[in-house]
Amino acid sequence: MSFIPRRPPRHLLRLLVLLAVAALLYFYSAPVFNAAARSLIRVDAPAPADVVIALGGDARCMRERRAAEIFNRGLARHVIVSGVPYAWGVHTGDAAKRYVESLGVPAERITVLRDAWNTRREAMDVNELMRAQGWNRAILVTSPFHSRRAHYTFRRYAAEYTFISMPLEPEPPEWQPERWWSRRGDLGITVREYLSWINTLAGGWR
Amino acid sequence: MIGVFGKRRNRKPRRWLRVACAIAGLLAAAYFSLPLFFAPARVEPAEVILHLAIDPRSRGDEYVHRLYQEGVARRIIAASSQISWEVYSADFARAHLMEMGVPAENVSILHLPMLECGAEYLPIFADHLKARGFSSVLVVVSPTLTRWGQRRSENYFRAAGIEATVTFVPEARAAMLDRWWRTHWKAQAIALALMNSTIDLLYARCR
Numbered sequence: 001m002s003f004i005p006r007r008p009p010r011h012l013l014r015l016l017v018l019l020a021v022a023a024l025l026y027f028y029s030a031p032v033f034n035a036a037a038r039s040l041i042r043v044d045a046p047a048p049a050d051v052v053i054a055l056g057g058d059a060r061c062m063r064e065r066r067a068a069e070i071f072n073r074g075l076a077r078h079v080i081v082s083g084v085p086y087a088w089g090v091h092t093g094d095a096a097k098r099y100v101e102s103l104g105v106p107a108e109r110i111t112v113l114r115d116a117w118n119t120r121r122e123a124m125d126v127n128e129l130m131r132a133q134g135w136n137r138a139i140l141v142t143s144p145f146h147s148r149r150a151h152y153t154f155r156r157y158a159a160e161y162t163f164i165s166m167p168l169e170p171e172p173p174e175w176q177p178e179r180w181w182s183r184r185g186d187l188g189i190t191v192r193e194y195l196s197w198i199n200t201l202a203g204g205w206r
Numbered sequence: 207m208i209g210v211f212g213k214r215r216n217r218k219p220r221r222w223l224r225v226a227c228a229i230a231g232l233l234a235a236a237y238f239s240l241p242l243f244f245a246p247a248r249v250e251p252a253e254v255i256l257h258l259a260i261d262p263r264s265r266g267d268e269y270v271h272r273l274y275q276e277g278v279a280r281r282i283i284a285a286s287s288q289i290s291w292e293v294y295s296a297d298f299a300r301a302h303l304m305e306m307g308v309p310a311e312n313v314s315i316l317h318l319p320m321l322e323c324g325a326e327y328l329p330i331f332a333d334h335l336k337a338r339g340f341s342s343v344l345v346v347v348s349p350t351l352t353r354w355g356q357r358r359s360e361n362y363f364r365a366a367g368i369e370a371t372v373t374f375v376p377e378a379r380a381a382m383l384d385r386w387w388r389t390h391w392k393a394q395a396i397a398l399a400l401m402n403s404t405i406d407l408l409y410a411r412c413r
Contacts, residue, residue, distance in 0.1 A: 059320065061291040087260050087295045088267055088302040095290035118390060173320075184409045185322035191401055 006112070030179065036189055037177035042148040042165045049076050049164060050135035053126060055142040055150055056082035056116040057090065062168055064096045067141045068103035070166065078137055081128065082116030119146070119153045120200070122197050127158035137162045144170040144177070145193050149200055229348055239398070242265035243382065244349075245356035250371040252344040254281040256331060259346045259375055260295040261307035263382070263391065267302045269375040277408055279344055282308065283334070290361065323402070323412035328359060332366040341371040349379035358413070 039181045052075065054067035064081055071079050083093025093112040103144055110130065130138065138195055140163050142150045147167035154163045170176045180186040255273060259266025270282060271356060282303060286296035300313045316334055335343055345359065356372045363370030386392035406412035 036231070059287070059289050064291070085299050086262050086289050089298045090289070090293060090295060092290045092293070095293040099291035169237055183322070184405065184412055187408070188322075188402060188405050191405070192398065195397060195401070 020097035028079060033181060034178055037145070037180050040146075040148050040190075041144045041167065041170065041177065042151050042192055043094060045166045046075060047139075047164050048074075048083055048138075049137035049139045049162075050133075051078040051080055051130070051137075052076035052084070052141060052166075053122075053140040054096065055119065055122060055140065055146070056084065056096070056113070057146075058143065060173065061096060061099050062174065063141050063143065064100050065103060066166070066168055068105050068149055070102050070139055070141065071098075071105050071109070072103070078111065078133075078135075079105050080111045080113060080129070081137075082113035082122055084117055084126075119196075120157060123154045126154065127161070130161050131160065135161070137164065139164045139166050142167050144168055144173060145175045149193065149197055153200060154162060162197040232347060233329050237253045243352060243400070244379065244383075245351045245353045245372070245374075247376045247379070248371050249278060250342075250369075251277075252279045252342040252369070252371065254283055254335065254338075254343050255279045256335075256343050256345045257282055257284045257296075257299060258285065258286070259348055259378070260286050260299045261348060263395075264348050264375050264378045266346055266375055266378075267299050267306070269377075270299075271303055271306045271308065272305075273344070273346075274312075280312060281340075282313045283316055284313060285318055285331070287318040287320045289297055323406050323409065324355060325358065325362075325406065325412045328362045330365060332368060335368055337364065340368065343371075344370040345370060347372060348395075349374045349382045350362055350395050352399060352403050354403055 014198075022195060052067045052070045055065040058064070067079050067081070070076055081093060081096035081100055083091055083096055086092050092115065093114050093116070097110050097112050100110055113125045113129075115120060116125070126138065129138070138154075140147070140150055140154060144167045151163055152167045154161075168174050175185075175186050175189045179204050180190045249323060255278070257269055257270045259269065273279065274282060284296040284299040284303070286294050286299070289295050294315070295319050296315045296317065300315050304310055308396050316330075318327060318330065331343075331345075343363065351372065351374045359372045360370050382395060383394050384392075386396055
């Protein structure tokens with residue numbers, strides 16, 4: 001009686017492949033997801049500029065606080081804050097300006113972008129402002145998850161000028177890239193940021 | 207043999223066509239079912255209106271004022287978290303309502319912390335209402351209110367002993383859904399509503 005090796009059934013092979021993929025995902029998904037989130041961040045070396053821009057959309061005003069710190073360190077001679085007419089009687093840009101003033105920036109050195117509904121609009125408004133003022137270099141301050149897209153958008157819509165990315169630190173209460181999927185807020189921000197990247201690269205909605 | 211290979215070659219385009227048709231069908235179904243995803247407007251008389259539709263698009267102040275004038279409720283609570291440094295949009299909503307003629311004693315303010323999902327605010331609202339002796343509330347929120355969000359909130363209030371109806375500004379909903387695919391803020395609002403509803407399911411405290 002001779003032993004004839006039989007090929008394992010196809011469904012067993014499929015199951016093994018599936019298990020191998022599941023094991024790989026289990027052990028390597030965390031580093032891959034962490035790296036994917038870190039790839040959203042862009043940090044440049046600090047350098048002097050004509051103006052520091054605190055991009056809008058931060059209700060805690062941590063971006064504005066960092067912009068004021070950069071101004072007070074002497075890295076920039078002007079500050080731009082931005083906002084939108086939020087509700088009756090309140091413009092978030094005016095509120096941001098008051099806050100930056102309270103941190104020691106003279107009122108005459110602050111410019112408010114008044115219709116900052118999205119990053120692209122901010123970049124186009126900054127492009128016009130920099131041309132009018134004769135500025136050439138700007139420091140961009142935003143949240144870490146938004147920093148690479150903001151820099152990309154400003155390079156695209158204000159191509160004549162140099163932008164230096166100096167985002168907030170990825171520390172609480174800010175978004176953090178490590179294990180972002182374990183926190184409800186950070187998961188929402190990360191997914192939204194990837195959707196925004198798709199819209200930005202496609203040159204979609206303004 | 208040639209015939210067999212020839213047959214196989216023809217199958218691929220047909221398979222891709224089927225996949226493309228299936229994707230197109232799913233997209234069409236998703237597009238036409240969008241109104242089903244969002245909650246219908248409902249207004250029930252209550253002791254108090256909880257005004258949360260304070261944002262650039264909702265025109266909530268005018269709607270809440272209209273409900274107040276129609277006698278739907280005799281008290282209003284404007285609630286918001288901060289929108290800039292120490293700036294709460296609820297403060298401005300109260301001033302706006304007073305300017306429109308609502309007596310100051312009938313409009314109060316609730317300042318909220320910044321939390322991660324809508325469900326986390328429900329205990330704060332329930333405690334605030336119960337502490338002031340209210341047993342029924344009409345909650346006015348943004349037009350992205352989903353059916354699921356509406357049901358979850360009403361059930362929560364009911365379990366806390368408060369009869370609640372959750373609604374939105376109908377004009378704001380109509381504006382949001384009007385050719386939404388052509389405007390950034392409309393597409394963004396709808397995409398975020400879909401995304402947040404899905405993500406909320408993953409977290410026990412947000413479900």
